[in-house]
Amino acid sequence: MLAIIFAFLALASSLVWYLLRHDHGRHLPAGSLWTAFGFGVLAMGLALVVEGLLFPNALFDSPASFSLHYRFFAALGVGFVEESLKFVPFALFIYKRPYFREHTDGVIYFAICGLTFGLTENIGYTLSFGAGAGVARLILTPFFHAAGTGILGYYLIGEKLNRSSWPILLLACLTIPVLHGLYDFGLLSSIPIFVLVSLMVTLLLTMGLFLYFMSANELDRANLAREAAAPLSLSHVAGRPVYASTPPVPQLPLVDVPTAPGQRNGLAIAGFVLSVLGCLAWLLSLVGTVIGVLALVFGIKGLHSRHRGLAITSIVLSLLVIPLSLFMTLAYIGYYEGASTKSPTSDPSSALFSEPIQPATILRYAATIGSVMSN
Numbered sequence: 347m348l349a350i351i352f353a354f355l356a357l358a359s360s361l362v363w364y365l366l367r368h369d370h371g372r373h374l375p376a377g378s379l380w381t382a383f384g385f386g387v388l389a390m391g392l393a394l395v396v397e398g399l400l401f402p403n404a405l406f407d408s409p410a411s412f413s414l415h416y417r418f419f420a421a422l423g424v425g426f427v428e429e430s431l432k433f434v435p436f437a438l439f440i441y442k443r444p445y446f447r448e449h450t451d452g453v454i455y456f457a458i459c460g461l462t463f464g465l466t467e468n469i470g471y472t473l474s475f476g477a478g479a480g481v482a483r484l485i486l487t488p489f490f491h492a493a494g495t496g497i498l499g500y501y502l503i504g505e506k507l508n509r510s511s512w513p514i515l516l517l518a519c520l521t522i523p524v525l526h527g528l529y530d531f532g533l534l535s536s537i538p539i540f541v542l543v544s545l546m547v548t549l550l551l552t553m554g555l556f557l558y559f560m561s562a563n564e565l566d567r568a569n570l571a572r573e574a575a576a577p578l579s580l581s582h583v584a585g586r587p588v589y590a591s592t593p594p595v596p597q598l599p600l601v602d603v604p605t606a607p608g609q610r611n612g613l614a615i616a617g618f619v620l621s622v623l624g625c626l627a628w629l630l631s632l633v634g635t636v637i638g639v640l641a642l643v644f645g646i647k648g649l650h651s652r653h654r655g656l657a658i659t660s661i662v663l664s665l666l667v668i669p670l671s672l673f674m675t676l677a678y679i680g681y682y683e684g685a686s687t688k689s690p691t692s693d694p695s696s697a698l699f700s701e702p703i704q705p706a707t708i709l710r711y712a713a714t715i716g717s718v719m720s721n
Contacts (some may be wrong), residue, residue, distance in 0.1 A: 421527045446503065454499075490548045494551055613647045620641035632671065641667070646661065
């Protein structure tokens with residue numbers, strides 16, 4: 347068990363080292379990094395209290411004793427609680443700090459905060475449920491919390507540097523908790539297809555963390571290059587010569603990632619292809635949700651390409667695919683509930699599905715919605 351705990355510590359340390367080693371911006375104060383660490387510990391403590399008040403302990407100790415649809419909505423609740431506690435307090439603290447001024451700062455500070463939260467949670471699960479649980483979390487969730495919070499930090503610093511990007515920040519604040527909830531539900535359900543979705547979500551967020559960090563580095567390098575290229579003018583303050591950069595260096599907009607036009611075109615095309623696949627994948631419930639979210643992200647990124655029409659189409663289709671996928675998730679949950687038990691449960695959420703949804707009903711719903719979409 348000690349080896350598993352040391353493995354968690356080693357992975358956490360390696361991620362922090364990677365982020366700091368590859369940060370090409372200005373030096374970050376050591377005290378501010380420890381502050382991010384402290385906010386992660388604080389968020390973990392608050393999460394224990396809040397979740398203890400909102401959800402029964404048996405939900406995590408023996409989830410099979412609860413109905414699937416209760417586990418689904420509880421998992422979404424856990425996702426919003428944990429992501430809010432990791433992000434909101436630290437965001438209120440750091441937003442106006444002078445050292446919070448570069449795109450990589452948003453990723454690094456909030457990734458450390460989320461990493462501390464996840465490290466504390468993983469060690470706690472290992473000590474409580476044994477080495478088997480520790481190994482499972484070592485595979486599934488080494489950077490899960492760091493990734494979600496780090497992505498939110500990316501959009502927060504973008505909103506600070508470019509005030510017009512707040513709608514994207516709001517969208518991210520809704521998307522990340524939903525993905526977190528879908529991940530938790532997959533593990534709580536013990537149904538193979540939903541467990542597969544959990545694996546897809548954690549891989550998606552982990553890859554997203556590194557991609558967003560690379561994007562932040564590109565934005566910072568472009569800004570530093572503009573500052574270096576700006577002409578210097580000599581002025582005098584209190585009789586002393588002072589060099590000031592004129593004109594003021596403009597900040598790059600958050601969504602205008604400095605990639606080659608071909609790369610932006612590729613994002614628009616990829617978003618369109620994924621959105622078309624999502625029109626079929628929504629029948630696979632949460633798999634369609636993940637594909638829809640990817641199509642939405644790529645569509646937003648591709649809005650500034652030559653294929654703006656494809657990007658807009660991918661956004662529209664993904665906004666249809668995501669709710670349809672969630673609808674199918676509820677349908678499958680109702681079917682599994684009906685197949686697993688014949689008697690009503692005492693669960694407080696049992697009124698959500700008074701009648702189990704049969705496979706024929708699922709296909710009928712799918713055919714009806716498909717005919718509506720084709721018309």
